[in-house]
Amino acid sequence: MTRILIPSGALGLGYDAEALARGVAAKPDLIAIDGGSTDSGPSYLGRGVSKYSRAGTKAEWKGLIAARAEAGCPLVIGTAGTCGADSTVEWLYEITVEALAELGLSARIAVLKSEQPKERVADALKEGRVTPLPHAPEISADLIRSTTHIVALAGAEQIAEALETGADIVIAGRTTDTAIIAALPLMRGDHAGAAWHAAKIGECGALCATNPQSGVIQIDIDGEGFTVTPLADGAHCTPHTVSAHMLYENSDPFILYEPGGHLDVTAARYAAIDDTSVRVTGSVWVPSERYTVKLEGARVAGYQTLLLATVRDRRYVENIRAWVDDIASRHAQRVANRMGLGPEDYACELRIIGVEATLGPLETRREAPAEAGVMGIITAPTQERANEIGKLLNPFLLHHPLTREEEQPTFAFPFSPAEIDRGAIYEFCLNHVMELDDPMDAFSLEVRDA
């Protein structure tokens, strides 16, 4: 039996300290926490930075380092620093060294890196070892070279390598969310289907329970199945909350692909042990013939400038679409006249907040709101150009009249200057897997004593 303690769905979200202490007292074999996700968009991988604040990350991580020392078991973080690039692994390593010193502790740290040299991926593409997943964008060697960062998602094999060094703390770059939980039970010969299924249920912390914000859960994996127990006061797992968690952020609720195979939970059975814990059996791990790791890559997709105006005048709100369309065509003419630029040189979108900003052309509701915001989003190959185009939009958003006859209106700008330069925007440009002969071929492992 292997007991894994999971403090929360991600480092940076906070965890219940009392519940964590309860978990430590129950003698876990490993403490695992996820450090990232693609869920907040491509900018983090594009820049190689963390989404969460350094101060918040350090406070939470320090608590887990102390918990690990007390429990005497390894602490593993996957996808360190949101994106799991080499730069965020080193960022968390630096935080770890500071935290250890402040706690008066020392530790052996295994650093597992997942970032990919572009030429490795370009060569693999040429050799036919890079395969698209459903709905993947077209790629080429040139596109691969245009990325700012590419990471491969490590699986249980690479985490196992890191644990085998005898490390107290494993700081891993990009991994699958599940690998950090599944690795140890797999190493110890527990049921493979149970190990992966437990990992999927546990990877978001207490999201598989009632009181999902409480974070901390404990999972026991054995030779036949697993048992999941939330540790916060008042949190309960039921067969419904646990099985429903397979739906979450999963395009297929029964199949989960991992490096080296897939998990099939079609035949899984969920049973309440008491009013808190749930026992799961019947999950199946299906090994694959090829060993593949998923790739994520991001590249610069231009530079943006934003403008925001709010419109409260009833007649303008009632005619907001016509007003915005008129501005869009006049602004395009002015950009052509003043800057000599056409539609192929930049993009300008006027998104109407209060009317269609979330759903765009898919919107089905048609009621007039009390007010509307107009967000101008300008994307161009350079920041200077985007800002110039924004400055040409500014007078329209401030003063454009619905009709020629009326006195010049003025609308509300919440900011000065009205143009907000966003810097580079990034796009995810890979949804592919790369085949490896050996799981460690695309990853590096280093042990440091701190």
Added chain:
Amino acid sequence: MPELGSIVEKVRSKNAGPFWLTVDIFCGSPEVYARVVNGLSSERVARLFRVEEATLKRFDIAVLHVVKFSLPRPAIQGTAHDRDMHGAGWAPLLAEVEIN
């Protein structure tokens, strides 16, 4: 006819990675589940999200009283045309369809 969101427990949408969106309808009871399975066609959902019906994955999960749809994201996450980084804002589109 009532809106879907008014007869079920919850409709939620979320990213399933940067390229896919997944929408879960928690019906709450066998009766409502049957009503949703029978009353909400895949063709209608595909039209609502403006995707080819062939690209829409549908899961009718009786044991959970859940109907789940997964589809290519209306815009790839984080691109200039994307309106919703986390994908949660698409749920009301489905919650507001009328159902028998």
